[in-house]
Amino acid sequence: MGRSALAWQxxxxxxxxxxxxxxxxSWFPTMFRxxxxxxxxxxxxxxxxxxxxxxxxxxVPVLAQRFRDQRxxxxxxMAVTAAGLAGSGFAPSGVAPVFVxxxxxGQGASxxxxxxxxxxxxPDPATxxxxxxxxxxxxxxxxxxxxxxxxFLHTATGSWTAPVTVLLxxxxxxxxxGWLAGRDKTVPVGLTGx
Numbered sequence: 001m002g003r004s005a006l007a008w009q010x011x012x013x014x015x016x017x018x019x020x021x022x023x024x025x026s027w028f029p030t031m032f033r034x035x036x037x038x039x040x041x042x043x044x045x046x047x048x049x050x051x052x053x054x055x056x057x058x059x060v061p062v063l064a065q066r067f068r069d070q071r072x073x074x075x076x077x078m079a080v081t082a083a084g085l086a087g088s089g090f091a092p093s094g095v096a097p098v099f100v101x102x103x104x105x106g107q108g109a110s111x112x113x114x115x116x117x118x119x120x121x122x123p124d125p126a127t128x129x130x131x132x133x134x135x136x137x138x139x140x141x142x143x144x145x146x147x148x149x150x151x152f153l154h155t156a157t158g159s160w161t162a163p164v165t166v167l168l169x170x171x172x173x174x175x176x177x178g179w180l181a182g183r184d185k186t187v188p189v190g191l192t193g194x
Contacts, residue, residue, distance in 0.1 A: 001134035004188060009181040010121055010131060013074075014114035015139030016174040019146035020081065020167055021107045024049065026147035028088060028100070031160045035093050045100045052104020053111065060112035064120070073113055074178030081106030082171045089164030110174065113182075114139075123186040131187060146170075 001007040028049070029042040037045070060077065064070050084103025091099055118135050122128035150163040157163075 001130055001187070006121055006181065006185055006187050007131055007134055009177050010114070010117045011135040011138050012142075013110070013117065013174055013177040013181045014135045015142035016170050016177065017107065017110040017114050018140060018143030020085075020170050020174070021053075021111070021146075022143055023146035023150040023163075023167060024085075024088075024103065024107070027150045027154065027163065031089070031163075032093070032096065034160065037093065037096075045096055048097055049100045049104035049107075052101045052106075053108035056105050056108035057112040058108075060109045061116040064113060064116045068184040069182060070113060070116070070120070071179050071182035073109070074182045075175060077106050077109035077113060078171055078175040078178060079106075081110060081174075082168055085164060085167050085171060089160060089167075110178065113178065117181050121181065121186050123189050127187060127189060 001011075025046065029039075029046050032042040032045055033039065056077070060073060064073055067073070080102055084099050084101075084106050087099025088096060088103055114135070118132040119128045122131045149166065153163045153166060154160060
């Protein structure tokens with residue numbers, strides 16, 4: 001799989017999605033607490049984000065299979081994710097539920113799309129299994145850096161501006177990789193290692 005640009009695009013899309021999700025899951029309750037939210041309210045916001053995740057993570061793969069090309073779905077999911085990140089990080093606390101829910105919708109959509117790509121970008125079941133293993137193995141390794149990176153940035157700056165800005169930059173990278181992975185192409189046959 002490492003010889004296929006498309007396999008890397010799928011992998012990076014999936015890994016960046018998980019990096020963003022795990023970073024938000026780990027640090028956004030603390031960010032909301034630092035802005036004066038109670039522990040219960042910060043936890044409720046996190047639950048609301050996960051409700052959004054569940055809705056689109058289940059719906060987007062069903063929608064994606066109706067199209068040969070999923071670039072528009074990738075663009076929409078990343079626009080919603082970026083709006084949710086920006087609003088969660090920079091908008092007044094009173095509108096946090098709206099933006100946290102949007103963030104969940106965007107992240108869930110990109111998760112569903114990432115998983116869908118592992119099947120749709122493979123010409124046969126054996127290649128799909130190899131692509132899935134490649135994307136998840138490397139993708140989750142990449143994702144594991146997210147919470148640590150955000151924590152270091154917050155500690156170094158004493159602010160949430162840099163961490164949220166980095167997550168917005170991750171969303172841009174995810175848009176690029178999702179756009180490329182969303183093209184109607186498949187990885188070459190014979191990359192399964194068998």
